[in-house]
Amino acid sequence: MVATVTATNDQPGSSVKAGRVLILLDGSPLSLAALEAAAEIALARNTEVLGVFVEETNLLRAAGYGFAREVGGSSGLARPLEAAALEVRLQALAEQARRSLKQTMARRGLSQTLKLCRGRVAEEVLNLVQPDDLVVLGRVGWSGIPGGRLGSTARVLLRQAPGDVLLWTAPGHRRQNRVVVLLNHDQGANHRAVRAGAELAHRSNQPLSVLIRASSEGEQEVAQDILRYMEREGISARVRWIPVASAGAALRAMQEEGASHLIVSRTCSVFADQEADTLLAELNLPITVTP
Template sequence: MEKQMSSIKQILVALDGSQSSISALESGVKLAVRLNAELVGLFVEDINLLRATQLPFTQEISMFSSGYRRLEALELERQLRVQADRVRRIMERITHAKNLSARFQVVRGSVAEEILIASKDADLLMLGKTGRSLPGFGRFGSTVRSVVVRRPGMTLVWHLDGAAIRPVVLAYDGSESAGKGLLVAFSLQESQDSGLIVYLVAESQEKGHELRLEVSNKLKELGGCATFRTLVRPDFANLTWMLRSENAGPIVLPCNQKRVSGEHLCSLLEEITNPVLLVK
């Protein structure tokens, strides 16, 4: 079991300067220390923003006045450099406090595409749920949607409120991805010094009992324990409602089922405020 725990060798955190991405970084640092994993920070200079400066009608609206001005390419590049340098210094401060060595890299391109390319070598990708455009408005937009739908492996979508110490929730159905999720859920609750709640997603009460024994034995090997709840054949609406009803922290969700794939997956991410770890 300990050998399986060490399968996460590299954690990539996508950083854009937003508070949710910085919160993701703080959690990623704790997890990297716990797993003895390499931490990589990624800042993407959005090529689409730079291309927009070539359009004659592109203007920048000030947040502090009612005025606006033409958005110039040189000024935008300066803003991107300033933002990247700010993120780099924040990452250095957080990792230094934990005595953790890390890498920070800056690339230019389409944000979603560059994150997907960079995360090919990562065992875990972490990114903030709400991004930040240059004017500073946060939103759950196309970048996060594209990444979570297209990326295989493990992706942790972090919400700002995820910094609070609350129990980690795992949806467990006995699949291979659920098994991987259990290991990471245990590591998350260890790094946060919180509890673990396991939702047993089963076809019947009898199968739920089997899953409970299975998870209990695995946690015993790790020296952990959990609180259990059983969900028998939940549909998407019921699953979402149950997850929202918990006063919990991160939710670990295997994505090998129709109920948590595609648009259902994006809907769940929009409806709940918890950080969500997707395991494929």
């Protein structure tokens, strides 16, 4: 059984505590799209932007082997992976990242810094990020296909970053018009996810749905607490109880809500499901994961 309650109010909402916005840049088309999203968030929060470009050491090491090959993304042809050529390409990508970051932020009057690193991407980002920061990255880089499986960097940051992580992909069709927050009934980390949902709903001028996974319909006081908070924040919201089943059941509920953006805590029980990676990969929409 589903319980749905709605609250509306026209007063302006408040935002979550704003740290920096860190944007991972690798020159791929999706990372450039994520850059635009990061800029809009930084503008709304009036906060600092740090661009991060990492020269991947594993790739550089691989180029040292004579048998190493790379496959063209469009041609599908294999060619030698040469260290000198790779260094030149990485320098060009870093310069492109610098220009893109500067131009994107200049259009909005925002300050920005580019951090150049060499190492493993996830490790370098984890060394830079702070608990109040938001990390923004494309769901996949050059090596992946939009809408396909999550990249390895994304998987590590989702599980280890101390702050919020936004996996960016192009928004879906117009029917998708609600911010969706997925919660556990007894989840201690609910508050941060709910606050992040309220901020996003207010910034995007979209209604919000809170889906609470529980073995049975929970206490109405839980729903009422959430709705009272949303009313104070000026957010049109509804709360819906959904059964604790497979990750696929949660996916169907999000599709029924017309989710345009998912916000979920990494402590949510859906991540304990063996289908969790498949769920995140199949959701071809932006996903914010909170601690």
